Amino acid sequence: WIGMASSVMYYWIVVTIFLSCSSDCVSSEIELGSRLLASKDQVWVSDNGTFAIGFTPSDTDNRFFTFGIWFASLPGDRTFVWSPNRNSPTSREAILELDTTGNLVLIDKKVTIWASNTSNVNVESATMSESGNFILHNTNNHPIWQSFSQPSNTLLPNQPLTVSSELTSSKSSSHGGYYALKMLQQPTSLSLALTYNLPESYQTFDENESYANYSYWQGPEISNVTGEVIAVLDQAGSFGIVYGNSSDGAVYVYKNDNDDAGLASAIHQSTPLTVLRRLTLEENGNLRLYRWEDVNGSKQWVSQWAAVSNPCDIGGICGNGVCKLDKTKTNASCTCLPGTSKVGRDGQCYENSSLVGKCTNRKNENNTSNFRISTVQQTNYYFSESSIIANYSESDVSSVSKCGDACLSDCDCVASVYGLNEERPFCWVLRSLSFGGFEDTSSTLFVKVRANSSWTPEGQGRSNNSSSDGMGSAKEKAVIIPIVLGMIVLIILLSMLLYYSVHRKRTLKREMESSLVLSGAPVNFTYRALQIRTSNFSQLLGTGGFGSVYKGSLGDGTLVAVKKLDKILPHGEKEFITEVNTIGSMHHMNLVRLCGFCSEGPQRCVLFYLQFHCENSNFIALTGLSNVCFADF
Structure with a gap:
């Protein structure tokens, strides 16, 4: 039942593809004069609907289209493959x-973007x-041209990679460099290699020298090879090199444990794929083998193998900056050197005018007083042989500073790079930093910059998380200024x-006091004024249940007699003043007047x-505020 369900699902997908394509899909034989339009999402599909060729909108901007081949059954x-x-x-x-001439041509606005160059070859x-x-x-059904x-950037199962061909990653958006998988030939041996390649526009310092690529990974070597040499991914998911006149020799780069047929069985085969796989050289320089699998109920591409486990082992991954691993040892960040800055979305580092690049003939340009050395600790650099100016041994370099x-x-x-090789010091003097650097606790890097440059290594007094110093500062200001103003x-x-x-x-209080004065009510005194009028309450006249009475003027x-109330009344200030005003307006022959x-x-x-007649302590408290005085008879 499971096998039947899988078959039904597969044919349902194929039928869905053809129904969705309608008249815009063409399969089987494609005749001369046929065309695909990007605006109509037209495709040509393989017989069983596994693959399609056509246009796809860009992931970042649907105004632009990429032409290519992909798995139509997914x-x-x-x-893209x-x-x-x-x-x-x-x-x-x-x-x-x-x-009609047999040429496959990609045209955009009447401009030829790409062509197979197969005109008039039948x-x-x-x-x-x-x-x-x-x-x-x-006419004899013999291949004249094939993808x-x-x-x-991708190898499919049974697709050969010959000595004359290579996989290439997409070019960097910031500098145009790219990665390649190709056969690296030595005088007596050959191996697969991953290389970082500088753009064609890169200018070397000597027209007779070339150091535009750097090999950062190599597969197993094969020696004294005769006959055809082909790298291939077989249908079982193994990848390696097949060689010899009868293709009987094989060296595995990666072997699937379930691969019983061997690499040689993949040569010149074109059987339908039962398991979908692809070997892709990614834009970050790593070579990965993917398989289409079900993960927790979701179909997706799952990585089965990668050529490089440490991303900082990949040359140029930070441009000419320094690659640093995080604590997990799986993710990397880039730190720029003095005289460089980060460029593009990939955050790679590239030269600016502060970094000294070559000798010139201008007067005083090469005077050492015009330059200085900036030291970057625990840093080493990748370099090709042709980018080395000199290699000083222990006898030439007695101290770290002499390397600078x-x-x-x-x-x-x-x-220049100073380090230790088996406890012996060395100093490499370099004319290029284009392949990037990495952390190395036993090495010190000396970077030459112009004397008037204010650049210092990132991470040594400056943050390395922003895309560039200027952009980082601008972003910080954009956040801080509104907060401060707010x-x-x-x-x-x-x-x-x-x-x-x-x-x-205060205004209300003054208004209240003014209203009391205008109405003949008692005057409000400050406590300090009463202290002065009573000589700081020094002449006691008497005491009562609510407080003591002092003489003043x-x-x-x-x-006047000033009575300090010891028991604070439970009502508030407003009620106290109102009661004072009421008592102050009362007049009685036996009641002392409140002033x-x-x-x-x-x-x-x-x-x-x-x-x-009230000076001899004859105050009798009737209430907390009013007092009665009896004369002495």
Whole structure:
């Protein structure tokens, strides 16, 4: 039942592809004069619907299209396995045409972007095969041109990679460099190698020298080889080199434990694929083998093998910056050197005018006083043999600083590296840093920069997380300035609110006091004024249940009795003043008249006019505020 269900699902996918394509899909033989339009999402599909060739909108901008081959049997996934215009997307006006001369041409706005160059060589038709190979046939059905012979960044099962061909990654958006998988030939041996390649526009310092690529990974070597040599991925998922006149020799780069047929069985086969696999050279320089699998109910590409486990082992992954691993040893970040800055979305580092690059004939240009050495600790660099100016041994370099001096005195030197090899010191003087650096606790890098340059190594006083120093500073300002301004505005508003509240309270109090004075009510005294009028409450007249009474005088000499209330009344200040006002307006022959009060903080005092017959402590408290005085008879 499981096998039947799988078969039903497979044929349902194939039927879905053909129904969705409608008249825009063509399978089997493709005749001369046929064309595909990017604007109509037209494709040519293999007989069983496994592969399709056509246009796909860009992932980042649907105004642009890429032409190529992908697995049509994987709904929602258009990962390219071959494309001739990965680095130059087309517009919606693009057309792919197998013209009447037999030439397969990609045209965008009447400009030829790519062509198979097969005009007038008897091409009769084309086929999108079930193996993923797009083939141009002659009248005898013999292949004249095929996509398998011009790979881009992916090998499919049974697709040969010859000595004359190579896989190439997409070019870097910031500098144009790229990675390649190819056969690296030595005088007596051969091996597969991954290389980092500088762009064609890269200028070497000597026209007779070439150091535009660096090999950072090599597979097993084979020696004294005769006959054809082919790298191949077989259907069981093993990858390696097949060689010999009868292809009977094989060296595995990666072997699947379930591979019983061997690599040689993959040569010149084009059988349908039962398991979908691809070997892809990624833009980050790693070579990975993928298999389409079910992961927790979700179909996706799963990595089965990678050529490089440490990303910092890949040359140029940070441009000419330094690669640093995180604590997990799986993820890398880039740190730029003095005289360089980060460029592009990939955050790689490249030269600016501060980094010294070559000797010149300008006057005083090569004077050592115009330059200085910036030291970067625990750092080493990748370099090719042709980028070495000199290699000083122990006898030539007695100290670390002399390695820096060796670079400073050589006008061609960009940097020098000091380190230890089996406890013996060495000093490499280099004319290029283009292949990138890595952390190395036993090495020190000396970078030559112009004397007036203010550059210092990232991570030594400056952050290395921003895309560039200028951009990082701008981003920080864009965040900090609004926050600071907002805080200033908030402080001003709170200050205004506090001032208004205090001012309002004081105004109300003054208004209340003024209203009392105008109405003949008792006057409000400050506690400090009462201290002065009573000589700091020094003349005690008497005490009562609510407090003590002290003798004092007003400014005009009028004698008063000041009563300090010890028991604070439970009502508030407003009620206290209102009660004082009420009592002050009362007149009785036996009631001493109230002339003032004090309500300041916790202090509560009342003032009475002192009569001659009340000076001998004859105050009798009837209430907390009023007092009666009996004359002495």
